[in-house]
Amino acid sequence: xxxxxxxxxxxxxxxxxxxxxxxxxxxxxxxxxxxxxxxxxxxxxxxxxxxxxxxxxxxxxxxxxxxxxxxxxxxxxxxxxxxxxxxxxxxxxxxxxxxxxxxxxxxxxxxxxxxxxxxxxxxxxxxxxxxxxxxxxxxxxxxxxxxxxxxxxxxxxxx
Amino acid sequence: xxxxxxxxxxxxxxxxxxxxxxxxxxxxxxxxxxxxxxxxxxxxxxxxxxxxxxxxxxxxxxxxxxxxxxxxxxxxxxxxxxxxxxxxxxxxxxxxxxxxxxxxxxxxxxxxxxxxxxxxxxxxxxxxxxxxxxxxxxxxxxxxxxxxxxxxxxxxxxxxxxxxxxxxxxxxxxxxxxxxxxxxxxxxxxxxxxxxxxxxxxxxxxxxxxxxxxxxxxxxxxxxxxxxxxxxxxxxxxxxxxxxxxxxxxxxxxxxxxxxxxxxxxxxxxxxxxxxxxxxxxxxxxxxxxxxxxxxxxxxxxxxxxxxxxxxxxxxxxxxxxxxxxxxxxxxxxxxxxxxxxxxxxxxxxxxxxxxxxxxxxxxxxxxxxxxxxxxxxxxxxxxxxxxxxxxxxxxxxxxxxxxxxxxxxxxxxxxxxxxxxxxxxxxxxxxxxxxxxxxxxxxxxxxxxxxxxxxxxxxxxxxxxxxxxxxxxxxxxxxxxxxxxxxxxxxxxxxxxxxxxxxxxxxxxxxxxxxxxxxxxxxxxxxxxxxxxxxxxxxxxxxxxxxxxxxxxxxxxxxxxxxxxxxxxxxxxxxxxxxxxxxxxxxxxxxxxxxxxxxxxxxxxxxxxxxxxxxxxxxxxxxxxxxxxxxxxxxxxxxxxxxxxxxxxxxxxxxxxxxxxxxxxxxxxxxxxxxxxxxxxxxxxxxxxxxxxxxxxxxxxxxxxxxxxxxxxxxxxxxxxxxxxxxxxxxxxxxxxxxxxxxxxxxxxxxxxxxxxxxxxxxxxxxx
Numbered sequence: 001x002x003x004x005x006x007x008x009x010x011x012x013x014x015x016x017x018x019x020x021x022x023x024x025x026x027x028x029x030x031x032x033x034x035x036x037x038x039x040x041x042x043x044x045x046x047x048x049x050x051x052x053x054x055x056x057x058x059x060x061x062x063x064x065x066x067x068x069x070x071x072x073x074x075x076x077x078x079x080x081x082x083x084x085x086x087x088x089x090x091x092x093x094x095x096x097x098x099x100x101x102x103x104x105x106x107x108x109x110x111x112x113x114x115x116x117x118x119x120x121x122x123x124x125x126x127x128x129x130x131x132x133x134x135x136x137x138x139x140x141x142x143x144x145x146x147x148x149x150x151x152x153x154x155x156x157x158x159x
Numbered sequence: 160x161x162x163x164x165x166x167x168x169x170x171x172x173x174x175x176x177x178x179x180x181x182x183x184x185x186x187x188x189x190x191x192x193x194x195x196x197x198x199x200x201x202x203x204x205x206x207x208x209x210x211x212x213x214x215x216x217x218x219x220x221x222x223x224x225x226x227x228x229x230x231x232x233x234x235x236x237x238x239x240x241x242x243x244x245x246x247x248x249x250x251x252x253x254x255x256x257x258x259x260x261x262x263x264x265x266x267x268x269x270x271x272x273x274x275x276x277x278x279x280x281x282x283x284x285x286x287x288x289x290x291x292x293x294x295x296x297x298x299x300x301x302x303x304x305x306x307x308x309x310x311x312x313x314x315x316x317x318x319x320x321x322x323x324x325x326x327x328x329x330x331x332x333x334x335x336x337x338x339x340x341x342x343x344x345x346x347x348x349x350x351x352x353x354x355x356x357x358x359x360x361x362x363x364x365x366x367x368x369x370x371x372x373x374x375x376x377x378x379x380x381x382x383x384x385x386x387x388x389x390x391x392x393x394x395x396x397x398x399x400x401x402x403x404x405x406x407x408x409x410x411x412x413x414x415x416x417x418x419x420x421x422x423x424x425x426x427x428x429x430x431x432x433x434x435x436x437x438x439x440x441x442x443x444x445x446x447x448x449x450x451x452x453x454x455x456x457x458x459x460x461x462x463x464x465x466x467x468x469x470x471x472x473x474x475x476x477x478x479x480x481x482x483x484x485x486x487x488x489x490x491x492x493x494x495x496x497x498x499x500x501x502x503x504x505x506x507x508x509x510x511x512x513x514x515x516x517x518x519x520x521x522x523x524x525x526x527x528x529x530x531x532x533x534x535x536x537x538x539x540x541x542x543x544x545x546x547x548x549x550x551x552x553x554x555x556x557x558x559x560x561x562x563x564x565x566x567x568x569x570x571x572x573x574x575x576x577x578x579x580x581x582x583x584x585x586x587x588x589x590x591x592x593x594x595x596x597x598x599x600x601x602x603x604x605x606x607x608x609x610x611x612x613x614x615x616x617x618x619x620x621x622x623x624x625x626x627x628x629x630x631x632x633x634x635x636x637x638x639x640x641x642x643x644x645x646x647x648x649x650x651x652x653x654x655x656x657x658x659x660x661x662x663x664x665x666x667x668x669x670x671x672x673x674x675x676x677x678x679x680x681x682x683x684x685x686x687x688x689x690x691x692x693x694x695x696x697x698x699x700x701x702x703x704x705x706x707x708x709x710x711x712x713x714x715x716x717x718x719x720x721x722x723x724x725x726x727x728x729x730x731x732x733x734x735x736x737x738x739x740x741x742x743x744x745x746x747x748x749x750x751x752x753x754x755x756x757x758x759x760x761x762x763x764x765x766x767x768x769x770x771x772x773x774x775x776x777x778x779x780x781x782x783x784x785x786x787x788x789x790x791x792x793x794x795x796x797x798x799x800x801x802x803x804x805x806x807x808x809x810x811x812x813x814x815x816x817x818x819x820x821x822x823x824x825x826x827x828x829x830x831x832x833x834x835x836x837x838x839x840x841x842x843x844x845x846x847x848x849x850x851x852x853x854x855x856x857x858x859x860x861x862x863x864x865x866x867x868x869x870x871x872x873x874x875x876x877x878x879x880x881x882x883x884x885x886x887x888x889x890x891x892x893x894x895x896x897x898x899x900x901x902x903x904x905x906x907x908x909x910x911x912x913x914x915x916x917x918x919x920x921x922x923x924x925x926x927x928x
Contacts, residue, residue: 022276038195039188043348043399044431048845051348079188093182096811099819100648101185101192102349102399108186123858124587131854134845136348136400137648139818140853142811 007072011035012081018068027071028052028063031078039079039105043134050133053106054078060113062132079105085112088150095146099137107133111147119158121151167726167739172661173873176811179653180670181646193369193396194352194428201354202231204417204427205278206410207268207285208436209260212296212838213309213506214289216258219268224281229273231421233285234413238420241385245408247375247511251312252472254383254412260289261309261471261506263838264436271417271425294506294838298445298468301503309471310504316469317477319500321484321767323556326497328460330451334531335462338448338524339910341832342468343441343823345513346850349399351409351437352428355418363390364415369398371405371645374679383412384419391415395673401647402823403512404438406684407474435843439474439511440833442467442502444483446524456536456543460495461556463487467502467510467520474511476502481621481763481771482517485557489525490567490614490777491547496556498767506838512684514823514883518615523911526611526888530895534905540610540892541575549614549777558768563775563876564868566803570612570779573801573862579608580783580797580858592785592792594854599787605901606796607786609892612779613885616772617877618687621762625687625773628678629695630671630752631659631703636741638663638700641671644680644692649879650812651688655696657808658873662700663707664724664740678754686776686877689808691755694872699753706749711738755872774870777803778881780821780889783857786897788922791915793829793894798886799860805868805876813878817861820882822851827883828890829855832912887911898922 006019011031021030026045031037031054040063041051047062054063055077079085088108091097098104107130114121114129121129123144135143171177184190221233236243236257243257244250256265268285272278295301301314308314353368363386370376373393381391398405410427418425429437444467451460465483469476484500513519533543548567554560583590584601591599619625630641638659646652656668671677680692704724711729712719721733728737761769781799786792798821807813823831830849834841842848867874895907898921906921 032195033197036197037188038191041192041348041399042194042430043350044845046431046844046846049348089183089186092186093178096176096815098179098182098185099650099815100347100349100398100400101181101190102347104185105188124589127854127856128589131852134348134850134852136346136402136823136850137819138815139820139822139851139859140856141818141859142815143853 007069009071009076011076012078021068025068026064027066027068030068031063037078037080041102041106043102050110051103051106053109053133055109055113060110079109082109082112087153088112088115091146091150095149096142097138097146103133103135107135107143115147115150119151119155121147167728169660169664169726170666171657173657173808176809177653177657179650180656181652191397192349192399193367194350196354196367196396196426198354198424201424201426202271202273202421203275203278204269204271204414204425205282206266206413207282209256209263209265209267211260211289211291212263213292213294214260215292216256216260217288217290220286221268223284223286224270227277227281227284229277230270230281231423232271232417233268233281234416234420235268239383239416242382245379245383245412246473247407247475248477249312249473251310262508266413269413269417271421296505296507296838298466298503298505301505302501309506314504316473316502316504317480319480319484319763319767320765321496321498321556323558324495326460326495328451328495330459331454332452332532332535333449334528334535335449336527336531336909338446338527340444340520340523341912342443343513343827343831344435344833344848345402345404345438347400347402347404350429350431350434353396353410353414354424354426355414356424357418357422361419361422364419365392366411366415367394367396368411369396369405371401371647371684372682373643373645373675375682376408376411377675379408380411380415384415393675395645398645398647401683402514403516403684406512406682407439409437431845432843435833435840439509441513442469442479442510442520444520446520448524448528450528450532452532452536454536456532456538456546458491458493458547461487461493463498465500468505468507469502470505470507470509472509474509476510479517482616483521484767485555485771486518486521486614487525488556489522490549490612492549492553493556498556507835514820515880516685518613519884519887522613522884523888526885527891527907527909530892541571544612545571557763557771559770559772561775562870564803564866565775565777566864566866567612567777569864570777570801570803574610574779574781574799577781577799577860583785583796590794592787592794593790598790599792603787603789604785605788605897607784607893607895607897607900609782609889609896610779611885611888611892613881615686615776615881615884617690617776618685618757618773620760620773621771622760625681625691626754626756627680627691627695628752628754629692629699630677631699633703633744633747633749636744637667637669638665639669639671640696641677642680642692642695643673643675643677644688645683646673647683649683649816650809651692653812654689654693654808658693658696659700662697663704664727678752686880689875689877690871691757693875695753695755697872698755699751702751702753703749707744710747711743776876776881778885780886782889782893784890784893784897786894786918788898788901788918791918795825795857795890797857797860800882801862801864802878802881803864803876804878805871806865806874807863808873808875813863814861816878817882818859820879821859821886822856824883824886825856825890826851827911828887828913830912894918
């Protein structure tokens with residue numbers, strides 16, 4: 001039986017019905033607990049760490065700060081559906097940017113978003129762009145290396 | 160077919176940098192962390208914690224909680240079937256407080272219900288009546304004679320003296336000061352989480368948990384549950400970082416007890432606030448040191464006193480204290496010392512293991528002292544250290560001779576030879592102190608350079624039976640490794656496969672599940688797993704290799720003692736005949752398990768003498784900073800390091816440990832501190848407890864000093880802790896240098912993390928020194 005609180009979400013190109021979510025449920029909790037999309041992680045639940053980064057209508061957001069019900073008319077893209085991040089994922093692994101990996105999906109969503117806007121970033125541009133994503137393991141050096149290498153590869157492919 | 164021609168090479172063996180076996184899954188968001196495990200029908204467990212710093216529990220009424228629909232169980236101390244307490248060294252911490260609570264956040268009860276919201280409502284419905292008691296919050300008061308005891312074991316967790324040589328010796332030059340180190344949090348991103356599945360008959364439990372040490376958890380959980388150890392089966396859930404904070408029990412007993420009580424799977428995971436309460440922290444410390452030296456800067460005596468606040472329960476405090484006092488001298492020679500170390504209980508948050516384990520605190524103090532000594536002797540900081548540098552064969556203040564490779568001079572010389580980074584003033588305003596806020600005017604920015612060096616013990620100390628187990632199975636031409644080594648992000652799983660490939664000449668290596676169905680690997684801590692579990696994997700692969708040699712010798716009639724593995728070939732060294740190993744092992748099945756132990760150590764005697772440590776690693780850091788001394792803002796421009804790694808089994812992983820460790824050292828230097836007021840954490844969130852972002856971290860220039868250590872199984876030393884240790888004092892030394900350059904003030908920072916006001920006061924003659 002439908003509850004009037006049930007709503008539809010479009011996630012990774014598929015529209016699904018969300019039943020029984022708490023009225024104030026965050027997009028992060030609905031993605032994880034209702035849809036089983038656990039690529040977005042919760043580490044601070046207040047928009048500081050970026051582990052829960054997803055795209056809502058192509059805007060980078062912390063899904064822990066977005067009310068799930070407010071995203072009903074939007075297209076949500078998570079790491080699981082972010083096909084344009086494949087080379088970013090590969091570069092993170094190759095460059096040693098992944099240790100425990102808890103921050104990694106969020107960082108890859110953020111880096112993919114950044115790389116869509118910038119073709120030739122220098123390390124300080126990358127620092128500014130990714131300052132909303134915390135990583136406790138790597139000290140960020142290999143992350144910068146990975147983003148630089150993706151940009152380089154993409155420029156090479158474009159010429 | 161045998162051949163005698165081309166040499167083969169093994170791919171992805173020791174010394175190369177293959178990618179992590181779990182890397183692709185982690186990058187794709189497909190890797191299951193312990194908080195990603197949502198089994199069908201699992202209940203959700205929540206812990207009720209004490210709101211009081213110190214109070215007597217008068218009564219606990221769970222009836223209202225149990226009456227809430229959807230609640231399956233409420234458990235308290237009365238429901239713990241086995242031992243009421245747990246602990247890594249002393250079993251002094253209650254599973255649930257029964258008579259007295261000793262810190263804000265101490266577990267009092269736990270609830271399992273159909274979902275998190277119901278569990279939290281039920282927790283709020285438990286009525287606990289407390290009678291508040293006077294809290295003991297000051298470590299100095301806690302160790303005074305006649306102080307009221309807050310625990311049946313007393314307030315003093317350990318009191319250790321070190322008396323070495325002639326402690327009455329006086330130097331021509333004497334410097335002394337007191338140093339303060341704040342409480343740091345491990346701040347791993349993956350919060351505590353576990354899921355427990357009870358056996359149908361209630362006689363055992365399976366638990367998937369993010370931990371650093373499966374077998375130790377199992378022993379403690381089984382004792383508290385009143386079960387045999389083999390009835391408690393632990394599997395490593397994906398671990399989102401650890402850094403010492405998962406060495407102690409947090410939710411393990413609670414989640415297993417709830418599952419057994421309910422007869423249903425139960426999952427628990429903490430949020431960030433609860434994580435700050437639920438694991439131990441780095442000990443806040445007060446350290447006084449007085450260094451005596453000859454007029455030309457040679458150390459002749461060190462007097463020191465360490466006071467560590469252990470918080471309410473012992474955890475690993477006694478071992479942390481021993482690490483601190485036994486590293487008093489740093490990586491320098493000193494013939495005489497008199498050291499007193501005390502770690503006490505207070506009604507503050509319990510403290511225990513964090514990356515660097517006592518040596519972080521000691522190093523901050525001894526390195527600031529070395530800078531003061533250099534200044535007073537009229538020597539450069541590097542020259543003073545060069546004159547005192549420790550070498551293999553030198554003696555520690557414990558009387559222990561350092562047998563490890565000790566390239567301290569190499570660390571100093573490497574850093575001395577590095578070029579300085581260019582000026583950032585006038586480039587990108589983002590790179591100035593204060594960052595994007597643009598609060599700094601370039602003409603107020605002054606550069607400073609500082610150095611610091613450290614010695615760190617590797618593995619467990621003081622007589623602990625420290626071992627690691629590994630199993631190796633050869634079947635169908637593939638190798639399967641099994642071990643219980645907790646992979647917490649450091650990359651042991653990568654090097655384990657590399658070791659097997661190189662030893663056996665077989666590239667196809669699979670890794671079995673990390674669980675308790677094999678012998679213990681010990682803890683992923685103390686920079687020990689490369690040496691210990693790496694040693695175990697190396698040893699078991701060598702046993703399997705011997706069996707392969709015997710098999711080949713029996714088939715071909717050659718001498719098994721003349722056989723060797725080169726690349727992917729088996730070589731008869733008497734004839735140079737080569738046979739591909741894949742041919743030799745066809746149809747062969749071998750299964751072996753080996754336990755590797757490091758050499759025995761002993762307890763310190765009452766004078767603090769004894770060979771209590773196993774081995775040592777060395778490191779140096781150079782920090783370059785820009786400081787606005789009027790605003791007290793710091794921007795770290797670059798960190799350079801030279802680190803004694805023995806041998807880099809995987810250079811990319813080593814670089815990752817170095818950069819990540821430096822970030823945590825930078826955090827302690829500049830921003831990370833848990834601030835308690837009346838025992839309550841004022842900043843239990845990532846909004847208020849700041850860890851370095853990518854914008855805070857400067858480029859790292861890392862030089863690996865590779866001198867294979869003959870005592871290490873693969874020549875490789877652990878690399879995880881050293882980067883965190885001397886990076887902190889190097890940054891503070893650089894700030895001190897910037898202050899001199901800015902105002903001429905020689906007052907120095909003596910506490911970490913440094914606060915803006917500390918800098919302003921040091922620069923302008925306030926009370927900082």
